[in-house]
Amino acid sequence: MNLTQWLPLAQTTENFWRKMPGSTDLYIWLGVGLLLGFGILFLLSMVPSHLRRWVVVTFTFLAGLPYVLAYLWPKPIAMDVATQLPNPGEQVGFLINAAIDPVGKLTNILQGFLLGVGIFSLLRVHSMKIKRKAENYGFSMVLIVCFITMATVGFGDWTTRTFQDPQGLLNDPVNWGFFNRANDLLFEGIYQQMDAAMFSMIAFFILSAAFRAFRIRSVEATVMMASALILMLNLMGALTFVWGNAIDGLAAQTGNTFLLNFKLTEMANWLRSNMQIPAIRAIDFGVGLGALAMGLRLWLGLERGGVSA
Amino acid sequence: MNFWEKAQKVDRRVLYAILIFFVCGGLFFPATIPVDPDPSSKSFYSEIKKLNPEKVVLIQSDWTNSTRGESMGHFENLMRLLMSQNIKFVFYSAADPVAPQVARTVITRINKEREGQGLRVYKAGVDYLDLGYFPNAEATNTNMGNNLREAWKGRKARVDGREVDIFATPVLGNVKKIEDAGMMIVVTASASIDVAIQRLAKRVPIMGLVTGVVGPGVLPFYQSGQLKGVAIGLKGVYDVEYMMANGINVKPGGEGKAKVEWDGNNGAEVPPVTEGKTLARGQQYYGTLHVALVLLILAVVMGNVSMFMARRRQGEEA
Numbered sequence: 001m002n003l004t005q006w007l008p009l010a011q012t013t014e015n016f017w018r019k020m021p022g023s024t025d026l027y028i029w030l031g032v033g034l035l036l037g038f039g040i041l042f043l044l045s046m047v048p049s050h051l052r053r054w055v056v057v058t059f060t061f062l063a064g065l066p067y068v069l070a071y072l073w074p075k076p077i078a079m080d081v082a083t084q085l086p087n088p089g090e091q092v093g094f095l096i097n098a099a100i101d102p103v104g105k106l107t108n109i110l111q112g113f114l115l116g117v118g119i120f121s122l123l124r125v126h127s128m129k130i131k132r133k134a135e136n137y138g139f140s141m142v143l144i145v146c147f148i149t150m151a152t153v154g155f156g157d158w159t160t161r162t163f164q165d166p167q168g169l170l171n172d173p174v175n176w177g178f179f180n181r182a183n184d185l186l187f188e189g190i191y192q193q194m195d196a197a198m199f200s201m202i203a204f205f206i207l208s209a210a211f212r213a214f215r216i217r218s219v220e221a222t223v224m225m226a227s228a229l230i231l232m233l234n235l236m237g238a239l240t241f242v243w244g245n246a247i248d249g250l251a252a253q254t255g256n257t258f259l260l261n262f263k264l265t266e267m268a269n270w271l272r273s274n275m276q277i278p279a280i281r282a283i284d285f286g287v288g289l290g291a292l293a294m295g296l297r298l299w300l301g302l303e304r305g306g307v308s309a
Numbered sequence: 310m311n312f313w314e315k316a317q318k319v320d321r322r323v324l325y326a327i328l329i330f331f332v333c334g335g336l337f338f339p340a341t342i343p344v345d346p347d348p349s350s351k352s353f354y355s356e357i358k359k360l361n362p363e364k365v366v367l368i369q370s371d372w373t374n375s376t377r378g379e380s381m382g383h384f385e386n387l388m389r390l391l392m393s394q395n396i397k398f399v400f401y402s403a404a405d406p407v408a409p410q411v412a413r414t415v416i417t418r419i420n421k422e423r424e425g426q427g428l429r430v431y432k433a434g435v436d437y438l439d440l441g442y443f444p445n446a447e448a449t450n451t452n453m454g455n456n457l458r459e460a461w462k463g464r465k466a467r468v469d470g471r472e473v474d475i476f477a478t479p480v481l482g483n484v485k486k487i488e489d490a491g492m493m494i495v496v497t498a499s500a501s502i503d504v505a506i507q508r509l510a511k512r513v514p515i516m517g518l519v520t521g522v523v524g525p526g527v528l529p530f531y532q533s534g535q536l537k538g539v540a541i542g543l544k545g546v547y548d549v550e551y552m553m554a555n556g557i558n559v560k561p562g563g564e565g566k567a568k569v570e571w572d573g574n575n576g577a578e579v580p581p582v583t584e585g586k587t588l589a590r591g592q593q594y595y596g597t598l599h600v601a602l603v604l605l606i607l608a609v610v611m612g613n614v615s616m617f618m619a620r621r622r623q624g625e626e627a
Binding site: 021067070097100101103104105107108111112115166167168171187188192193195196198199200203204206207208210211212213214215216225229232233235236237238239240241244265269272273276277280281284 | 319321324325328332342343344345347348373374375376377378407410411414417433443444445448449451452455456459460463467470471525526528529532542544547595598599601602603604605606608609611612613616
């Protein structure tokens with residue numbers, strides 16, 4: 001059996017994973033895929049609740065399988081598959097590698113669907129709140145109005161730029177129409193500025209916390225504060241420059257080069273290289289092992305949470 | 310109630326007012342402050358200046374306006390550096406649907422700035438490509454490493470009013486796999502750089518422009534060599550600007566001491582940027598960073614002193 005017929009690498013025109021844009025085959029596949037999708041959804045809805053867990057577990061396993069195999073299976077070397085027939089092991093390697101793209105794209109598409117599900121859920125929850133006139137339903141009205149306005153204006157801006165402006169004239173604000181101006185006002189003028197303003201509020205909480213909560217009550221807190229102080233002082237170029245010059249001068253005067261270690265930049269780099277980075281690496285190792293264990297449990301259906309019906 | 314006890318109970322709005330006053334004040338007085346850039350910033354600048362102009366640079370722009378204080382400066386510096394070296398680039402986002410629009414705005418502004426300075430304007434589809442947003446960073450980066458042409462298949466660019474396949478443009482025409490790119494640079498305020506390093510560091514040199522919060526988390530990758538260079542936070546923005554203005558190991562007038570010294574890269578000279586703006590947003594904000602840090606340190610010191618004084622007084626009263 002020659003598996004290379006399945007490979008996109010082997011054929012530059014069409015293969016199982018890819019049909020040519022505009023071809024009859026593509027539309028047939030789209031139709032078949034759509035029907036198949038609806039059929040699968042219908043069948044899934046009919047699955048008895050005690051079997052649903054197994055459906056989830058099976059799909060999770062199948063979705064993860066290409067990535068695990070791609071990592072474990074020996075990588076095929078580059079070859080001209082049109083003239084050099086690879087051995088069965090290499091053929092499987094090629095097939096696994098070829099599967100990574102469609103599986104990856106499928107997950108991208110699923111994420112797109114998740115966005116749709118999120119929008120649907122948001123609209124449903126807030127519509128119900130308005131319908132029932134629940135507490136603070138005014139906020140829900142604001143949310144829905146803003147959502148619809150932003151979507152309409154954004155879509156209007158996109159369509160004018162994509163379909164009505166082949167020469168790129170709309171890159172110059174002088175040529176903007178209603179949708180372009182409205183989008184600029186809502187997106188750049190309001191949304192983006194609010195985004196930045198929200199994040200900048202952290203500065204206030206940090207200052208307040210520094211004054212009220214950062215207390216030297218133990219040896220550990222003292223060490224942490226001293227380290228933080230050195231790293232913060234190192235961020236101030238003016239101070240490191242003056243301090244560095246003073247240390248340079250002192251070292252030259254006394255001939256004691258050991259003093260150079262007390263430059264702020266040296267102390268900060270030492271702290272980073274010998275304290276901070278090893279600690280972060282250790283944490284990363286721990287997190288990595290935990291993620292691997294959790295990933296394996298999810299992939300093999302051993303994790304109960306998240307896969308129950 | 311003495312001064313220290315009163316200080317402990319100070320209204321938070323007073324603290325907020327002090328912060329607003331001093332931080333905003335700093336913005337009006339941009340100054341060129343001498344700085345010794347971090348070694349990771351020096352690596353970043355040195356690697357950028359070594360780039361081959363024939364090779365395209367891939368930019369994963371994952372930042373939005375929430376971190377524009379740091380990330381916008383990073384992105385502007387990157388644009389000025391690449392444009393000054395006539396390097397073609399591709400940008401996309403794998404973290405946030407808003408990110409490509411934010412990057413577009415910056416590119417338009419830098420182009421206008423260059424036009425005003427009589428410099429060459431970068432043209433979409435010819436000098437750079439805008440690939441938009443890819444959901445799911447893990448799958449996107451894996452696919453890019455596996456087969457770049459398949460991962461980006463179907464994306465179009467508009468060149469002279471016509472829609473063209475991105476691989477038929479001068480930007481990506483010679484690129485068949487990710488190894489053909491000169492560099493990948495991730496501008497981010499999140500862990501999306503970790504995802505890129507884990508999946509692509511073996512195939513393409515990667516560098517980062519990250520926020521101060523993300524910085525410590527990526528330093529292990531820099532120390533291990535998986536990241537060729539990284540500029541961190543607002544200081545990183547200013548570090549790069551300062552090197553753009555002064556170069557590395559470049560002695561002014563050929564004599565005396567270089568403004569930026571580095572024994573890495575065999576102590577070789579790395580030239581400054583000779584066209585366009587160099588000191589910009591980083592310079593504007595760096596003084597403010599000083600003020601904010603001094604305030605923060607003072608707040609910690611005042612908070613602790615007032616606590617000790619209050620305890621002492623309580624002890625004396627007891």
